[in-house]
Amino acid sequence: MTSITTTPGTNRYYVTTPIYYVNGAPHIGHAYTSVAADVLARFNRLDGKDVFFLTGTDEHGQKVEQAAQNAGVETQAFTDGIASDFRDMADAMDISYDDFIRTTEPRHKKAAQALWEAVSANGHIYLGAYEGWYALRDECFYSEDELTTRPDGSRIAPSGAPVEWVREPSYFFRLSAFQDRLLALYEQHPEFLGPSGRRNEIVSFVRQGLKDLSISRTSFRWGIPVPNDPDHVMYVWFDALTNYLSALGYPDPGAERMAFWPASAHIVGKDIIRFHAVFWPAFLMAAGIALPEAVYANGWWTIEGEKMSKSVGNVVDPRDLVATYGLDPVRFFLLREVPFGGDSDLNRRSLVNRLNVELANDLGNLAQRTLSLIARNCEGILPAFGTLSDDDRALLAGASLLPELLRGQMKRFALTDGLEEVWKVIRACNAYIDRQAPWALKKTDIVRMASVLRVLHEALRHIATTLQPFMPGTMAKLLTQLGVAEEKRDFAALSETLEEGIVLPAPQGLFPRHVLPEDAS
């Protein structure tokens, strides 16, 4: 049995997205969580860490079985189709995952069964009966508050189907035994769970008492068989959560990837925080496996002020947004618009406004004006630093602080605040260029002009390097325009000075402006 403490940091970083449930097509919410996790993965790679980044799909359960039946397709073929759509979405969003786990893969089944056996061997699983209101017609259980009572006292499901109280044999996990240890975990490791509002909710949930958890079903077949009792399949969460281990090669003791355990961060949507912050650590404690270092929940997106739902018909496919606005602008917007952890609204006006003001005007135009001044006045050759003024030094100091600043923000999952820090430097560059007016120095002091441009170039190199995790494609272009070699783009390379005299390619625009149809004319 392990202690509840998490292991100290190493040079490895293991970050995960949830595995997405394949009962529907990927939407902007999935993309959001994945982009956030991707930023963390990319940031840590640039920071010299050995990173493993996992995403994938959750493919078991009665709903999937039914969805496949409704579609008239064999269940595995059905999940194959949706899983590949999720993979396509991840690729379209430039998610730099190292592995894509599917819960229908043999390696996962083996891992889930091994985890079950480990928990069982420690005495935390017992056979009991799951009781509840069951609708034969719908073939599923309903909770008390979902039901309506008719005048004659009988109850009906939301679907209108009659329900009856039934008992189904089920294996239970002794969740109740872990209440104190979970509370100790939250208290001793406040960084385990965030944002803080969510942590408080989970703490009060656990405090009010935990019941044992039903972790198997006999009412459907589409799942992983329980070891030594094939009448049962594992109930979804025991199966699904194990993915974080199965992709590492668990339970093979010689699996190289197991060195990445425990996970550094599980990024999840706020709807599944409980499963990650309560059930998952309890399962791991029960199996004697070290706990992940952090679980962090992101919020929901509304669309033009409305809740996203299939019935409203406003579900946004991130690939459509990318087709209209470009990949990096969309990635930027998702992480920039609202403090990471909170809810936010996706609407065209604020999207276009952010892209125009912050990307096109603030950053794109800064790069363009700086690089074209160098192209035109320095023959496209990177100038040398002259004697640095206080103004020069202040700007460079701000820029060189960025990696360290962002490191702190990323650790706290403050992705939005991280971007704000970079933008402070970008705004400072625009103020600096106006103050120094290199276009005027051109006529009075050509040496000073060259030095000013070099200071701006150096600030831009820091900005572009730090922004790579957020906008990998566009920042790669910018770094190329700045003459930074591909192997000199990590944080360590920032402390080296670029050689003057290198030839810079011709500058090209990075971010096009957008005009809303109603604003045209």
Add this chain to the structure above:
RNA sequence: GGCGGCGUAGCUCAGCGGUAGAGCAGGGGAAUCAUAAUCCCUUGGUCGGCGGUUCAAAUCCGUCCGCCGCUACCA
């Protein structure tokens, strides 16, 4: 019902005991290297209402009003 959060400039929010802040939007000016982009200045708020503690309260306490979240087997 219980527990918790929020309510600050037109908008999105930061501040959380010591003379009200940022970004965007609005107004004025400068500049013209640049994607007509940029820079500077500026209008604007009895910090949800009412009481209390304090020399001093967005900031602490109480209460009221209005939103929102959680309150287990939903993927």
